[in-house]
Amino acid sequence: xxxxxxxxxxxxxxxxxxxxxxVVGFRQAIFVAPMEETMGNLQRIFYYHxxxxxxxxxxxxxxxxxxxxxxxxxxxxxxxxLGADALAVASAEVTVLYAGICLATGVLWGKPAWGIxxxxxxxxxxxxILWLLYVSYLLLRRFSPSGQTGVLxxxxxxxxxxxxxxxxxxxxxxxxxxxxxxxGPEGGGIDPAMAPAVLWNLAGWAMWGIFLIGFRFALxxxxxxxxQEAALLALEASxxxxx
Amino acid sequence: MRYITYVLDHLRxxxxxxxxxxxxxxxxxxxVLLMVVVFSIAFDPAxxxxxxxxxxxxxxWVGLLFASMTALNQSWTREQRNQVxxxxxxxxxxxxxxxxxxxxxxxxxxxxxxxxxxxxxxxxFNLHVLGNAWLLALILPLGTWALVVNGTFFAAxxxxxxxxxxxxxxxxxxxxxxxxxxxxxxxxxxxTGELDPIYIRSWITQLAGYDIIYTAVCIxxxxxVLNAE
Numbered sequence: 132x133x134x135x136x137x138x139x140x141x142x143x144x145x146x147x148x149x150x151x152x153x154v155v156g157f158r159q160a161i162f163v164a165p166m167e168e169t170m171g172n173l174q175r176i177f178y179y180h181x182x183x184x185x186x187x188x189x190x191x192x193x194x195x196x197x198x199x200x201x202x203x204x205x206x207x208x209x210x211x212x213l214g215a216d217a218l219a220v221a222s223a224e225v226t227v228l229y230a231g232i233c234l235a236t237g238v239l240w241g242k243p244a245w246g247i248x249x250x251x252x253x254x255x256x257x258x259x260i261l262w263l264l265y266v267s268y269l270l271l272r273r274f275s276p277s278g279q280t281g282v283l284x285x286x287x288x289x290x291x292x293x294x295x296x297x298x299x300x301x302x303x304x305x306x307x308x309x310x311x312x313x314x315g316p317e318g319g320g321i322d323p324a325m326a327p328a329v330l331w332n333l334a335g336w337a338m339w340g341i342f343l344i345g346f347r348f349a350l351x352x353x354x355x356x357x358x359q360e361a362a363l364l365a366l367e368a369s370x371x372x373x374x
Numbered sequence: 375m376r377y378i379t380y381v382l383d384h385l386r387x388x389x390x391x392x393x394x395x396x397x398x399x400x401x402x403x404x405x406v407l408l409m410v411v412v413f414s415i416a417f418d419p420a421x422x423x424x425x426x427x428x429x430x431x432x433x434x435w436v437g438l439l440f441a442s443m444t445a446l447n448q449s450w451t452r453e454q455r456n457q458v459x460x461x462x463x464x465x466x467x468x469x470x471x472x473x474x475x476x477x478x479x480x481x482x483x484x485x486x487x488x489x490x491x492x493x494x495x496x497x498x499f500n501l502h503v504l505g506n507a508w509l510l511a512l513i514l515p516l517g518t519w520a521l522v523v524n525g526t527f528f529a530a531x532x533x534x535x536x537x538x539x540x541x542x543x544x545x546x547x548x549x550x551x552x553x554x555x556x557x558x559x560x561x562x563x564x565x566t567g568e569l570d571p572i573y574i575r576s577w578i579t580q581l582a583g584y585d586i587i588y589t590a591v592c593i594x595x596x597x598x599v600l601n602a603e
Contacts, residue, residue, distance in 0.1 A: 202598065263548040270544055274535040279602040283531055286595050287545060293591060294549050301552040301580060305559060308573055 142345065149338040156331035164328040170244050178328050180236040182336040184258070187229040190340060191261065193222040194268075195292040198285035205282065213355050216281040219288065221347035223268050225340050230262040250311050253303035260298050264291040380467040384475025391452060392483065398445040402487045405444055409437040410491070410498055419499040430499050431561035435517065435554060437491070442484050442521050443546065446529040447539055449480055454533065462600070469597040477526040477592075484518050504567030509574060513564065516581045517557030520588065524550055527592040531599050556581040 160178040167174035197219035204212035237255065242248050249255065268287050275283045392398055413433045419426040453459045462472055495501060503510070525546055532541040560577035563569030 260548055260551055267545045267548055271532070271535075271541065274532070274537050274541050276534045276536075279534065282598060282602040283535075286531065286599055289595065290549055290588075290591065293587065294552065297584065297587075298552045301555055304576070304580070305555060308569075 142342075145338070145342055145345075149335065149342055152331065152338055153335035156328070156335040159328040159331045165322070165324045173240065173243055176236055176240045178325075178332045179336075180233060180240060181329060182332040183229045183233040183236065185333060186337055186340050187226060187233050187258065187261065190222050190226040190229060190344070191265065191291070191295070193344070194219050194226060194265075195288050197222060198288035201281055201285045212281070214352070216285075217348050217351035217355060218344070219281075219285065220269075220272060220351055221344045223265050223272075223284075223288075224347055225343050227262060227265045227269065228343070229336075229340060230258060230265065233258060234262060251302070252306055252311055253299050256302045257295060257299040261291075261295055264294065377468065377471055380471035381475045381478070384472050385478050388449070388476055388479035389482070392479070398448055399483055399486060401448075402441045402445050402483065403490055406437055406441045406487055406491050407494060409440065410494055413437070414498050423500065426499055427501065427504070427566050428562060430495065430501055431565055432558045433499075434491070434495060434561065435558050438484065438488065438518070439521060439547075439550070439554065441487060442480070442518075442525055443543055445483060446480065446522075446525040447532075447542055449476060449526065450529050450533050459533075459600075469600045470593045472600075473526065473530070473593065473596040477523050480526050481515075481519055481522045484522055485515065488514055488518065501565065503565055505564040505569075505574070506571070507564065509564045509578070510561065513557060513560045513578060513581070516578065516585055517553065517561075519585050520553035520557065520581065521550060523585070523589050523592055524553075527596065527599070530596070553581065553584050556584060 156178070160175055164175070164178070166172060197215045201212050201215040201219060204215060234255075237258075238248055268284055268291065271287055272280050272284045410433075417426065417429065417433070419430075453462065462469070525542070528545045528549075529542055532538045532545070535541050556577050559569075560574055560581065563574040563577065
């Protein structure tokens with residue numbers, strides 16, 4: 132997983148800790164947390180949905196920070212820029228994953244609980260557009276010519292970061308004029324008895340997301356190093372003058 | 375002042391090139407006419423006049439969105455022939471002047487298409503504007519600029535990508551969604567007359583804000599994209 136054995140040991144320890152926290156979170160969510168009065172056991176999906184929803188709003192900003200760092204370091208320190216680019220793609224992929232899970236669990240929860248699969252309110256639409264933007268980010272990375280991938284995707288990430296708050300505000304304004312069904316507890320806080328389940332799951336899925344990002348980051352770094360070595364070989368081969 | 379001279383030079387170049395072949399405009403005009411016909415078959419405007427007025431704002435902007443995308447990719451490919459793009463990179467003028475000139479040229483082309491589209495729309499949809507029709511003269515340019523400025527930027531972004539034609543809508547549509555909401559809400563509010571003027575003004579203000587923010591970001595980042603190698 133990692134080159135040095137310290138990093139490798141830390142990764143294994145982190146994975147073990149993550150699994151432990153996820154197991155505790157599972158027990159809290161499914162067995163310990165009290166049953167919700169109107170929805171019954173169905174409501175338990177909320178602990179997973181909420182964790183993924185919150186994290187899907189944090190990881191994109193990791194991507195944006197990495198993209199800005201890439202643009203800053205691109206000409207000043209190319210090696211650091213490569214690392215920033217690897218972090219950007221890793222966090223983008225995990226964002227797509229978490230936003231996708233948030234949308235899917237939300238839809239599965241919504242139909243039995245509120246009778247509708249979907250509504251175009253501010254929160255759901257923003258989450259969907261976030262997912263669409265990061266899928267388009269990954270598509271841009273796939274389709275762009277090989278030298279330019281980092282720059283073009285970093286620019287798109289900046290646009291995406293600006294767009295998400297604008298989407299949220301404009302749709303919320305729209306919905307004050309044309310009210311529509313709203314999913315989920317709007318203003319009410321979480322019952323203190325449910326708080327441990329929420330917090331354990333939030334922590335567990337955050338640790339899992341960090342583990343996935345780290346793993347993907349290491350994978351991307353290896354791919355970059357292999358590419359650099361291949362380029363060096365090609366360069367040296369071209370320098371050999373025929374005698 | 376020199377900056378504006380550069381922008382005008384680029385604008386003149388694009389207008390002249392387009393005038394000589396008239397590819398984009400003809401293509402867009404016919405595309406938009408076809409879209410109106412397809413939507414008419416799909417939604418039967420004569421049968422449901424009230425519903426038609428409520429959805430015609432949306433149909434107008436969806437038609438313009440797709441029509442402008444057909445022209446946007448083409449506007450940059452003409453820079454790729456004869457290594458013009460390399461010459462642009464080496465020129466001493468700021469790269470963003472090229473972008474602004476081209477965006478304004480695309481804006482003029484789409485506005486020309488809108489000027490032709492509006493009467494066609496009124497005819498085929500039997501539209502009778504119930505609100506203040508002069509507001510449309512404000513909403514249409516603001517909305518068009520929102521689509522064109524982002525479209526021109528992302529057409530340049532995807533210029534050397536494979537599957538360039540496919541990439542533009544995939545990147546442009548998610549980013550333009552808030553602008554599309556604002557322009558459709560404002561247009562529908564004017565067409566149906568059902569929306570309080572203060573709400574219409576709020577949508578127009580939001581649209582203007584979107585335009586300013588995205589124009590600024592596009593101008594700042596264009597040089598990075600042009601010199602992406």
